[in-house]
Structures are given as structure tokens and as C-alpha cells.
Amino acid sequence: MEKNMIDNFEKAAELIVKSKYTIAFTGAGISVESGIAPFRGRGGLYEKVSSRIFDLDYFYSNTKSCWYLLLKYILIPLLNAKPNEAHIKLSNLESMGFIKAIVTQNIDSLHEKAKSRNVIKFHGTADRFKCIKCGKNYQFNDLFSNSLVEKIEKEDPLKMIAEEGYIDKEEIEELKIDHDFDVPKCQICGSIIKPEIVFFKEPIPEDALNLSFNHAQNAECLLIIGTSGVVYPAAMIPQIVKKNKGKIIEINPEESEYTNSITDLFIKSSASKAMIELEKSIMKFRGL
Template identity: 30%
Template structure:
């Protein structure tokens, strides 16, 4: 099937369903100029000048032992305050508004789906926009963390360290968010997977819970799940979703 036929088939599937779930990864946000992790221009490839690999610097144990170095890396490499929703985010928000899309499940922490207008967003890896004191639990927004005079932000109430509500390496996913995601995927009529290499578990394993026969994969490179998909499109996710949603 050529690309245009795939797009038309995809469009028909979307038009005929009101129970669609979208599951996305870093590739959804690269079109908002936020680097992904594993591509040639991704975070893992461009962070070789640091003393430690990104996986180490973004781990729970590193954060506890070296909060200054963690925050130096986090603030410069993980937070993009000027990023705006792209065509993919906007198309998905439109699909939800039409009553077709039931949930967005994302591995991203940038909050761009909500910025585009999506309401039911399940953030598997947390969000840079939520931060809390590790000592008393007081909540803080992103500006508080980024504009803190100290490199490591401290709680105004008790002086404890404020950390981002993101899932670091060595930490478990929020089980409530994971179970909700499984519920939506397993009950979906159509599952659209986009911008993810589907190699990071347990998130990638969500696809295994899909029981339907309308699995669409949109990613610039091949994934281990391509053989399971009904339609595979290797193209810009923003371009594809804009065409399909209209």
C-alpha cells in the first residue's frame, strides 16, 4: 500500500470510530523543537560532554547524591519553557473535542498536550509542571523551580528540596496512571501509536493490551511492533495527523 492509500485508509478508520486512544512518545514533541532521547540528534547523542551518561544523571540515586549536578542537567536539557504545541498536539486535541479520542497516553513530561487543549492526558512519566517538596509535600509550579535563586530549589515553608514530579530512572511508574492507561488501551476500538521507538518498558508493553484490529503506528523509524500494526507510516506525525483529522 502506498503512502497516500495508507493515509486515506487511516482517515476512514478515524472517521468511523468514536473510541480512539493515542499513545505517544518523544517523537511527538520533536516537532516542537524538544530533542528526543535516542535519535542521532537526541539527548543521548548530544550529551557526551557531561561527566556522566544521561541515564545516570536522570536516576533517583544520582539526584539524591548530587542534586546540584542533577538540576544543572535537568534545567538545561529537560525543560523547554518556550516550546509550543505542534500540529500533532493540535490535531489530537481536535479529535478529543469531536468526541472521538478518549485518552492521550504520553511518555512526555512537557505538558504540551494540555497546552494544545487535550483534557484527558495520562502522563506515564510525570510532568515538569508539577513539583513538590520532598520533606513536607508542598506543591510548586515550573516557574518556581526554574527561577529559583539557588540551583537546587528549596521549599518556602520548610526548606526541604523541591523535586520535579517526573519518573526518574530506578523509580516506578505511578501505578494508578499505568492501570488507567491499560484500561483505555484494552477497551479501545482504534489505537494510534506515534513518535515512540517502543523499546522502553513498561510503557512499550501497553501495546500488548490492545485487543482490536485497528492498530496504527506512526514513527520515522521502524519499531519492534510494526509487524503487529494494520497501518505503518514512517513520516512526520504532525503532518500525518493534520491530514487525517483535517
């Protein structure tokens, strides 16, 4: 490892250890090494399907197609996803008291799988579902059978779309495929069930918004991992920390919206590699 990189980890370790209140702010980049594609950028989900699958109007007007695509590209891939070293090392730092809270934009629940305790899910979660009318909660296994999951895993919806004549991903709202499943309906009132993911045009859950902003206002140090800083209002969290004189440590494989504006210490690296080295540096700084 180059000396300047070693120096950066040592500086980051010192900032975190000396801070009385450090929080982490994570995005899609922390989960890439768990096999979960980001939404944006090269190889991202939006290269395959339109972002309209997260549009509330599309969900209500094309519910069956939307559910199918969410299952294929989001919900089923997350079923067996496992936390990587970045999630695990971050959880370790939390358990040792260095990280007070983790604010994540991710819906994959990998922080919880890594045994992190104080996780705020800014954009909701993909492992819980709720009736849009009466609010009854459901788990994945309450709604979908193993045989359906296996069938959808084998299918190629992009090929199916092309065969139907809808090759342009931006025309996805016109998708008409005879999906071999029923839209999940509430067992109590019969209304549509929706994933507890924050769709476009939906407000951020009030508790998540307030908790996240409160942590940001109290933070003396913020550890950014794997987010580009383009999605609002989540992107405001580092700005709040900076406004309150907090230090910003950023771990990203490429520069982000934060790098040349508010970041104090930029570590250009994948999340797992950086978190392994950061944990070592913190232990060394503490003499452990």
C-alpha cells in the first residue's frame, strides 16, 4: 500500500477515535461486493429497466408489471445476499462504540445481517410489505412461494419485453406480459400490498428523516461509504454535518459530489478493502 494511502487511514482512524459522536452514511457502493448492483452508473439496475419501477404512479397503474420487475431485479436477488467485509467491519466499529448510528440509503438490510444495531433506513426496506389501505404488515414468505421465486429467477424479462415489442426500457409502463402470479392482496381487506420501499413521490418516513437529521446535527465526524451524493434529501446529511463543523471522511472508488466540496479526507477505494484497513488503523491507534 502506498504511503499516502496509509497516512489517510491513520488520519481517518485518529478522527474517528477522537470524535465523541461519529456516524456512518452508506449508499449502494457498500453493497456492490455482496453482489447487489447499484441503481445508477455502469452495470447499474437502470441500464436494464427504467427507474419507473420505483414511480408511485406506475406502481398503481401497472401494478402487476411493477411487482414482477421488483421481484426479478430487487426482492429476489436480496433474499440470499450476505453482508460483505465492509458491513462486518462497520458493525465491529459500532459494537466497540466508535460508530453511534448508521444512516443508510440502502433497502437491502445487510447492515442488520452484519449485526449492526442502530440502523436508520432512510429509503425504507425491501424485506417488509404493507397493505396500502389497512396497514397490515407482511413478510416475503407470506406472499410468494418458493416455486414462483425459482420460476422468476430463470426468466429473462428483457427478452420477454422485446418479444412483446417493447424494447425501449423507457416504455416499460406499457409492458403486457402474462405474468404467472397474482398481485399480492391483503388477507384482511383485499387491498394491494406494497413493499416498504420509498418510491418516487413518496415522503421519507418521518421517523427516519428526523432521526437521521438529528444524528447529523450531533455528529463530530461522518464516515461516508459508497454514495455519490446525488439523491435528495438524503444527500443533505453530510451537508448538515459539515455545517455544524463536523469532519467528513469519504470512502468511494471514484470522486463524488462531496469530494471537492465538503470532504475533509478522501479514501479512493472499494468499501471492503477500505474498511478492513480502517479497522486495523483504529486498533493500532488505540494500541489494541
